[in-house]
Ligand code: MN
């Protein structure tokens with residue numbers, strides 16, 4: 001079982017490996033830079049070397065690591081300036097992951113800002129295909145969204161439609177977020193519902209394209225579109241549902257990454273321990 005959480009790179013990027021090991025992770029996710037700004041400080045040779053050396057020594061499988069895109073880019077944006085910056089940022093992150101030996105880059109699909117789904121999807125596909133031209137072995141993973149107003153890619157059918165237009169196909173995969181799926185109306189509370197939801201995913205997107213699972217319980221109700229992650233088993237998906245998802249995903253040998261909150265109720269150590277227990 002490959003399981004871990006999003007870890008900080010604070011101090012230097014190789015510190016993420018220490019943070020992962022400290023939390024007994026066998027998989028982890030990072031931001032390759034400050035996620036709150038547009039600017040990324042360039043990776044130095046020693047940043048790259050230190051990260052790679054530590055990762056190798058950690059015995060964590062490189063293919064159980066991923067990076068997440070920063071927060072500001074909107075790949076479906078109708079605003080020319082913001083769109084161009086977003087596309088450049090995606091290309092830059094694909095390149096950074098390549099240098100670090102991180103095989104997967106998770107990206108949100110953005111917001112069409114009221115211009116309609118079709119327009120948003122066109123821009124999104126164009127952006128992804130541009131980044132798909134980068135010559136390295138990094139796979140861009142499209143993450144299903146929580147279905148907030150104007151968002152692109154919450155339902156599997158639409159995600160599948162987007163996916164079909166991407167070239168070269170080997171540059172693309174999918175990251176499934178359980179909280180986002182649940183709040184967009186895909187039930188995950190029982191074995192039966194988990195099976196039904198992944199059947200639907202298989203039908204439109206294909207399980208073979210699923211490379212990373214974001215395991216998050218949901219603060220919101222089924223179908224409420226509220227993107228609020230919660231501690232494993234304590235949210236509205238609940239313990240039974242989370243256990244069903246974990247068992248299903250472990251069988252498929254897909255790495256599991258938590259993006260759960262850290263608060264008075266629990267920290268990452270505890271959520272990871274609970275996942276192992278539920279498995
Ligand atoms: Mn995400």
Ligand code: MN
Pocket residue numbers: 143177214259
């Ligand atoms: Mn996620």
Ligand code: ZN
Pocket residue numbers: 146177179180227228229
């Ligand atoms: Zn989320």
